[in-house]
Amino acid sequence: MHIMEGFLPFEHALGWTIAATPFIAWGLQSIKKHLREKPEQRMLLGVAAAFSFTLSALKLPSVTGSCSHPTGVGLGALLFGPAAMVPVGLVVLLFQALLLAHGGLTTLGANLFSMAIVGPFVAAGLFRAGRALALPLSACVFAAAALGDLATYVTTAIQLAWAFPDPAGGFAGSLAKFGAIFAITQIPLAISEGLLTVLVVNALRRFNADELQKLPLFGQRGAKA
Amino acid sequence: MKLRNWLILAAVVLLTVLPLWLAAPPAIGPDGIPGEAFGGADNKAQAAIGEIAPGYKPWFSPLLEPASGEIASLLFALQAALGAGVIGYWLGASVTRERLRREMNEKAAGQESSAQTAEDAAHAD
Numbered sequence: 001m002h003i004m005e006g007f008l009p010f011e012h013a014l015g016w017t018i019a020a021t022p023f024i025a026w027g028l029q030s031i032k033k034h035l036r037e038k039p040e041q042r043m044l045l046g047v048a049a050a051f052s053f054t055l056s057a058l059k060l061p062s063v064t065g066s067c068s069h070p071t072g073v074g075l076g077a078l079l080f081g082p083a084a085m086v087p088v089g090l091v092v093l094l095f096q097a098l099l100l101a102h103g104g105l106t107t108l109g110a111n112l113f114s115m116a117i118v119g120p121f122v123a124a125g126l127f128r129a130g131r132a133l134a135l136p137l138s139a140c141v142f143a144a145a146a147l148g149d150l151a152t153y154v155t156t157a158i159q160l161a162w163a164f165p166d167p168a169g170g171f172a173g174s175l176a177k178f179g180a181i182f183a184i185t186q187i188p189l190a191i192s193e194g195l196l197t198v199l200v201v202n203a204l205r206r207f208n209a210d211e212l213q214k215l216p217l218f219g220q221r222g223a224k225a
Numbered sequence: 226m227k228l229r230n231w232l233i234l235a236a237v238v239l240l241t242v243l244p245l246w247l248a249a250p251p252a253i254g255p256d257g258i259p260g261e262a263f264g265g266a267d268n269k270a271q272a273a274i275g276e277i278a279p280g281y282k283p284w285f286s287p288l289l290e291p292a293s294g295e296i297a298s299l300l301f302a303l304q305a306a307l308g309a310g311v312i313g314y315w316l317g318a319s320v321t322r323e324r325l326r327r328e329m330n331e332k333a334a335g336q337e338s339s340a341q342t343a344e345d346a347a348h349a350d
Binding site: 001002003004005006007009010043044046047049050051052053054055056057058059060061062063064065066067068095096097098099100101102104105106156160164165166167174177178181182185186188189191192195196198199200202203206207208 | 230233234241243264269270278281289305319
């Protein structure tokens with residue numbers, strides 16, 4: 001989902017950066033508040049960040065014959081709320097942009113928007129909806145993490161299609177092209193991310209059941225059950 | 226639960242490995258040389274931009290580029306290892322904490338029941 005350095009026209013790069021900035025402030029605020037109230041969950045936040053760090057470093061082959069990587073932000077979005085994953089995504093993207101020439105500073109805003117804003121918010125929203133419908137926890141976790149991952153790549157395709165409309169097919173023509181590159185490639189990877197997230201949540205339920213109960217999105221149902 | 230976790234892991238491995246066989250071989254490029262198999266989607270998008278807007282010139286280049294593909298994979302491995310290390314530490318700590326808690330509960334239960342027997346014995350006298 002990384003848009004390469006310099007590969008968004010200036011106005012687009014600036015626009016996405018401006019759009020993403022308030023989310024960073026919100027996210028920092030959200031993490032600060034969470035850790036002030038529950039300092040014992042620092043470790044768990046570290047695990048959520050580490051999960052994203054690891055998954056976004058793994059470039060996996062896909063059925064389209066190209067490689068892409070999961071984002072790993074769904075887990076943290078479920079545990080700590082979507083805003084908390086914005087600063088985490090920022091760290092991951094900065095690491096890759098500065099040291100790996102993967103993504104970039106001019107495209108940081110756009111990449112942050114797709115990976116650390118759209119992905120986590122879609123994941124948390126779906127999870128909340130699934131729980132409200134009283135669907136099984138594992139199914140909620142899987143769908144939230146997998147579709148959040150996919151949403152990130154769809155966003156990247158939209159961002160690129162918007163910046164580079166096809167001379168013949170316009171925005172839609174471009175979206176089909178970029179969608180084929182990003183979204184289709186991502187489908188098996190998104191399934192993998194969903195499954196891995198379920199594994200981590202299973203471990204949490206087995207070994208950290210008390211802590212899990214204290215988390216807003218998990219606690220609600222626990223209180224009812 | 227345990228069996229299900231193993232099945233999930235197996236599914237992830239299959240999802241990762243099967244595309245290596247299932248994916249169609251890369252199309253032959255205009256120069257008659259087949260394209261790169263399993264290249265990055267990011268680079269494909271870059272190529273697509275080149276097709277859609279041939280006149281577009283990137284206006285900024287990365288400040289620092291890994292000196293080679295080997296260095297890049299070193300850094301990616303480092304990134305993955307850092308994350309995996311933290312997760313492994315947490316998992317180890319959680320498993321141990323859970324075991325200690327169970328042992329303590331068992332011990333407490335054991336003392337209680339032995340206290341109970343002692344009391345019963347006292348009553349029997």
